[in-house]
Amino acid sequence: MELLVSAAEILARWDVVLALLVGSVGGVLIGAIPGVGPAVAIAILLPATFSMEPIVGLTVLLGIYGSSMYGGAIPAILINTPGTAVNALTTYDGFPMTARGEARRALSLAYSASFFGGVFSVVCLILFAPVLARIAPMFGSREIFLAALLGLILVVIAHRGQTLIAAALAFFGVFLNTVGLEPVKYSKRYTFDQSWLSSGVDLIVVVLGLFALSQAFYLLQGDDEKVRLTPLRGGLFQGLRELSRHPRVAGVAGSFGVVMGMIPGVGEFTAQFMSYTYAQRSSKRPEDFGHGSSEGLIAAETSNNAVPAAAMVPLLALGIPGEALTAMMLSVFYVHNVVPGPQLFQNDMPFVVALYLALLVLNVLVLIFLLSATGHLVKVVKIPNRFLGVAILTLSFVGVYSLRNSFTDCLIAACFGVFGFVLKRLSLPAVPIILGMVLGGIMEVKLRAGMARVKTPLDFIDRPIAMILFLMILGVLALHIRYVLSERRKLKEAKWSARKRSTRFGMQMFRRRDYLSTERGKKVREKRSKYVPRSTGPRSPR
Template identity: 80%
Template sequence: MDMLPAALEVLWRWDVALALLAGSIGGVAIGAIPGVGPAVAIAILLPATFAMDPIVGLTLLLGIYGSSMYGGAIPAILINTPGTAVNALTTYDGYPMTQRGEARRALSLAYSASFVGGMFSVICLIFLSPVLAKIAPMFGSREIFLAALLGMILVVVAHRGQMLIAAALSGFGIFLSTVGLEPAAYTRRYTFEQSWLAGGVDLIVVVLGLFALSQAFLLLTMDDEKIRLPRSRGSLLQGFRELARHPRVAAVSSGFGVLMGMIPGVGEFTAQFMSYTSARKLSKTPQSFGNGSAEGLIASESANNAVPAAAMIPLLALGIPGEALTAMMLSVFYVHNVVPGPGLFQNDMPFVVALYIALLILNLLVLVFLLISTGWLVHLTRIPNRFLGMCVLLLSFVGVFSIRNSAVDCLIAGAFGLLGFVLKRLNLPIVPIILGMVLGGIMEVKLRTSLARIREPLDFIDRPIAFILFCVILIILGSTLWQVWRDWRKPDRRTPQKKAVKHFNTRIAGRTARHFENRIKQQRRRRFYDHLGS
């Protein structure tokens, strides 16, 4: 309790309040625009946060990160188009409600479930902070190296069906982290006698290229669609009363979000699917899922909004980002010489508690803002794609140039933008590149430090936490290889993509057959009536 006044003192500033307000409102607006997402917005704003105090920059980025999922539910429910990728499951039950004229009920359920999930995760983190403060000092160089290696493996394993390409892209990210001066002897690596490569490949330039510029290229190549917003009835407050009738679904789904958020490389998608599947199995009406089920909507929204706060655990406690957005936030720490990890919980616990309180305030601000302004926010879904793409393109290049006033950085960002565009068109992951760059640098430094005290290979795992992490790595690798071998031994070796195509073709063929059957029946009926008339 002694840390609470110190944490409030950190937050009691006008610039922090302004950052919270701008982040919460801006994140909701960005989430409500299909095709943008928090990664693009954070990538664009990242250079500007370097000039701010750490607490101001982080609250701004956390505001966008946490509130964008609230806004992403709006187009998912109204026009069957998720505002952010993690709102995809919201369309399963949100849009059928809209088709029944219950759009306000669906929006209210999404807001209330998101609020419960967000608040639940932050409260869990507040109670977990003392535990983290005791565990974090036990992590030395070899433990952090193994934790970073575990995070890298989890990122690869999380991309089922694309593990080889995810591993290759992670390796490419690690390679990018080695370009420039190496940290021990300061010799040049992979610079090819080019002076502009001596400083290495800047993480922010790569982030802006892979996320912002690639999305701008995608938007510029997409056709503009005319969107008609449906009429709805009901109150935006009724969702809280309905949520109270499903407390188990909200609690279990929020728990999945917290648990999955703490594991590097897992994130919102796994949390959503696990919570949605469990809610469907435990429901008394599982047949309603996918057809406008309130339980399905609560499960998906409470799970994905519980992840952002939980994703800060590996970042703050170990200095290891679990995904691309927390990797971007890690750069804000480094710019201001605030090193996340065991020392942060020992030396600057008020700063950590201030971040948690900021997340609590953020959820309250977002909820109030949504209840007031939903009628205006729905019109953001009508912004033309190409106009939006030009805005993102312009802001991205301005952000890249402002980092070091370098035209070379703009060219590098453009090259990575084209790479990201190709990867997105091929439906290949981008996140492993960013995590490879961040975790690769951490792994290299920690491995060099730990090798100075090791004489035999087994000395690397002679401490309890290191041994546990090593065993977890072996278990994950063994179980993954076993699953791959079992899938290979099955008679049906088609890839998930081919199975999905076959399923889609079967559905289309069935619909086509039913269409022709109905036409034949109509023709026969018409002939019968013509015969009676004659």
């Protein structure tokens, strides 16, 4: 109880309350604009948060992170265009409801499901906070290194179908982190006698280039689309009543979101599809899924909004981000010399609980805002793409220059912006680069610290948690190799069956030709020709 009171006192400050309001409202607006997304907004705001206190800066970023998915459901339901990438599954059942004239019902149901997922996740993690506080001190340098390595492997494996390119981009991020002065002896690495490389490649510069500038280029090269909005009819509060009729779907979807959010590199997409698949298989009317099913919409929105709070667990407990957005938040900790990890849970537990309470209050504020302002909020989807592109471009360069007042940083950001634009056009992921930079730095420092007491390779995993993490790495790699081999076997079987069918058809034609050339075949042809006379004139069109 004393812990909750201390955390509430931290949130009761006027600047924290203002940060909650700005983050919640701003996140909804950003999420409702197709083509922007929370990554771009957080990348632009990141330099400004460095001058704030940690709790204020993180509250703003958490507000945008947690509320953008609420706003992303608006264009997904109304115009079949997801506001954020994770709202893609919302279009499956949300837009068919709009086509039936039930747009307001779909929006209300999406808001209610998102609210339940967010609150469910925060409550679970507040209850588990004492357990995490006991487990976190058991992690030393070797355990954190293995956990970071596991996170990097999971991030790579999560990009199925693009595993090799994701691994290459992740190691490119690790390489970028090695440029400049190394952290122990401060010797130069990969600077090639260039003074501007001595300070290394800044993470924020890369983030702004890969996410913000690349998105600006993408919006500027496209055409502005005319959007027609469907009139909203009905009450927005009916979604809360409808959600109460499907507690099982909402509870399971929230649980999937919590579990998947705590695993680095997995995130919203896996939680969504697992929840959606479960809801469809357990439904009494599975044929409605994809055609306006309320259960499908609940599963999609509940699971993706349960992830943000859970994604903070590896960040706070181990200092290991699981995705690009939490990697950006990690830089706010470092700027203020607040090191997330086991010591944070031991020495500043009220700060951790305050962050979770901020997420809880955030969900309440967002729901109130959406229920009262949806009629006006839907108009933001009409903002032209090129106007958005120019605004993002301007704000991004201002943010990059404000970091170190360096024109060189602007050029580096522009180069990464072009690189990110190329990745977007090729449908390749940019997230592994950011996580490679962050996790690569953690792995290097922890490996050097852990090797001081290691004499043989087995000494590195001689502790229980280290052994568990090592076995998990082996298990994940084994499962992925099994998956790759099974996919190759299926592909080979498909090619063989297609070849077999074509060969069988050829043999049938060959046998028919041989049969017709025999004496019996000639008699059959002569008999048929009596009843089907050959046409001597031109063929009539069919």
